[in-house]
Amino acid sequence: MAKDILYLKIAKAVAKQIQSGTLQFGDRLPSLRSAQKLYNVSLNTVKQAYMELESLSLVESKPKFGYFVSQTSQRKLALPSISTINISEKEKMDEDLLKKVFDTISKPDITQFALGIPGDNFLPLAKMKKSIINVAKNKKDSGTAYEPVQGNEHLRREIAKWTLVLEGKITEDDLVITSGAMNAIYNCLMAVTKPGDSVAVESPVYFGILQAIQLLGLKAVEIPTHPVYGVDLDALKKVLPTISACCFVTDFNNPLGFQMPDENKKELVRLITEFNVPLIEDDIYGNVYFGSERPKPCKYYDEAGLVMWVNSVTKVLAPGYRIGWVAPGKFKDKIIRQKLIQTVCSPSFYSDVIADFLEHGRYDHHLKSFRQKLYGNYLQIQRAINTYFPDNTKMSEPKGGFMLWLELDKKICTEELYNEALSRKINFAPGRMFSQHNQFQNCMRLNYALEWTDRVESDIETLGKMIKNRM
Structure with missing residues (x-):
C-alpha cells in the first residue's frame, strides 16, 4: 500500500510542476535512473509514477528518448460532453446539408475544413507517378x-x-x-x-x-x-x-x-x-x-x-x-x-x-512524414482554437487521424453558421450531420490535414469571430 501511495506522490509532484508551468510542453523528465536516485525509490516505483502521468495525458513516452511533457498538458479548453441519446428526437438527416458540404469538394478557392481528404502536400505525388509509369511499362x-x-x-x-x-x-x-x-x-x-x-x-x-x-x-x-x-x-x-x-x-x-x-x-x-x-x-x-x-x-x-x-x-x-x-x-x-x-x-x-x-x-518513410506533418498541423489548429475561439469552447483530444471535434456554446447553431462561413469561402462539417437524432447542433468537425498557410490561420480566426458575434 505504501508503495502505491509513493508512486502517486511522485506523479502528483510532477503534475504540480506541469500545472504551475515549471515544466512546459516538450520538456524532458528525468530519466528513470535519475528519478530513482532523485526520489530514492525503486525503479519500478518511478515507472509506475510515469505511467500514471502518461495515463493522465500529462506526459508522453518516446522510445529510446524518455518521457516528455505533452502538448495535451497545456490545453486550456475542456473536453466535449458525452452524448445523451434522446430517441424521441429522431429526425431524418438533412440530405441538402450533406450535398451542400460535398459540393465544395472540387472548389479550390474554399478552405476545406469539412471533408476528410488530405491536402496534396501530404501525398507522395512524385513517387505515385513513378509507380504509374512502372505499371504502365510492365502491364x-x-x-x-x-x-x-x-x-x-x-x-x-x-x-x-x-x-x-x-x-x-x-x-x-x-x-x-x-x-x-x-x-x-x-x-x-x-x-x-x-x-x-x-x-x-x-x-x-x-x-x-x-x-x-x-x-x-x-x-x-x-x-x-x-x-x-x-x-x-x-x-x-x-x-x-x-x-x-x-x-x-x-x-x-x-x-x-x-x-x-x-x-x-x-x-x-x-x-x-x-x-x-x-x-x-x-x-x-x-x-x-x-x-x-x-x-x-x-x-x-x-x-x-x-x-x-x-x-x-x-x-x-x-x-x-x-x-x-x-x-x-x-x-x-x-x-x-x-x-x-x-x-x-x-x-x-x-x-x-x-x-x-x-x-x-518506401511506404514506411511516407507514413512517418505524413504523421509528422499531421501532428504539426494538430498543434497549430489546437493553438489557433485556443487563441481565437470563445473560452467556453470544448475541444476533442485526438491521438491520431486528422479530425477535430468542437462543442460550442449552446446558443450557437452550426448549420446557420455554416451558410455564413461558406459565403466567406470557409467550409466545415456541422455537428448535426453526425447523428440521426436532433443533436450536436452546437458542434462542428474540422479537418486539419491541409497545408497550414496564413489564409488557413486567418480563416480559423474568422470562424472564431463569427461564433463570438453570435453569443
Whole structure:
C-alpha cells in the first residue's frame, strides 16, 4: 500500500510542476535512473509514477528518448460532453446539408475544413507517378483484363506484408479488395444483416456510416461515446441482445479522434463473441498515430472470426483511387459473392499502382512524414482554437487521424453558421450531420490535414469571430 501511495506522490509532484508551468510542453523528465536516485525509490516505483502521468495525458513516452511533457498538458479548453441519446428526437438527416458540404469538394478557392481528404502536400505525388509509369511499362494487357473477384493477388500480398500490427494473423488469402473503405463497410453490413435489423454505432458517428445503414433499411442504435475512451461498453452490453452488428471506428475515431484503450478493445471483442454479434471495425486511420507505435485493432484479439477489419489507402496515399480492403473473417465467402454480383472485380490498373508503391515506394518513410506533418498541423489548429475561439469552447483530444471535434456554446447553431462561413469561402462539417437524432447542433468537425498557410490561420480566426458575434 505504501508503495502505491509513493508512486502517486511522485506523479502528483510532477503534475504540480506541469500545472504551475515549471515544466512546459516538450520538456524532458528525468530519466528513470535519475528519478530513482532523485526520489530514492525503486525503479519500478518511478515507472509506475510515469505511467500514471502518461495515463493522465500529462506526459508522453518516446522510445529510446524518455518521457516528455505533452502538448495535451497545456490545453486550456475542456473536453466535449458525452452524448445523451434522446430517441424521441429522431429526425431524418438533412440530405441538402450533406450535398451542400460535398459540393465544395472540387472548389479550390474554399478552405476545406469539412471533408476528410488530405491536402496534396501530404501525398507522395512524385513517387505515385513513378509507380504509374512502372505499371504502365510492365502491364502487357494495359490493365484491360479482369482480375480475381477477391482482388489483385499482388496487392493483397503487399497489404498482408504491411499488416505488421496484426503479427501475421492476416494473410493475402484473408483479404478482399473493395472500392474504398465505405464500399467495404456497406458490403459488411449487407453480409451480416437484413432489412429491419439494428446496428450499434458511436455517437457522434461518421455520417457515411449512417447513410449506409439507412440505405440498407437498417436501424442505427447510437451508443454514448466518451471523447477519450470511446464507446460506453456498459451501455453497449445492454443492447447487444437486440443488435445484429456493431460498426465502430476504434482508433482515431471520426469525428472524436479517440484511441480506444487496449483493455476496452479486448472487452469489446469478448462481448461480441459472447453475444455472437459481428463487429465491422473501420480502421482507416490506424496508421496515422501520434504516439510511439501503431495501436492494435480489435481484429488482433478476434479468435472467432467475428471482426470484419476494414482499411484503405484513401486517407494516406491516393484518395481518388478508391482502393480499400476488408479481412471479413468467417464472412469472407459471402463478401466475395456480393462483390461478384456488384462489380465482378476491381479495376486492375489502380490495384497494381498501389501494390507497386507498397513494394517499392518506401511506404514506411511516407507514413512517418505524413504523421509528422499531421501532428504539426494538430498543434497549430489546437493553438489557433485556443487563441481565437470563445473560452467556453470544448475541444476533442485526438491521438491520431486528422479530425477535430468542437462543442460550442449552446446558443450557437452550426448549420446557420455554416451558410455564413461558406459565403466567406470557409467550409466545415456541422455537428448535426453526425447523428440521426436532433443533436450536436452546437458542434462542428474540422479537418486539419491541409497545408497550414496564413489564409488557413486567418480563416480559423474568422470562424472564431463569427461564433463570438453570435453569443
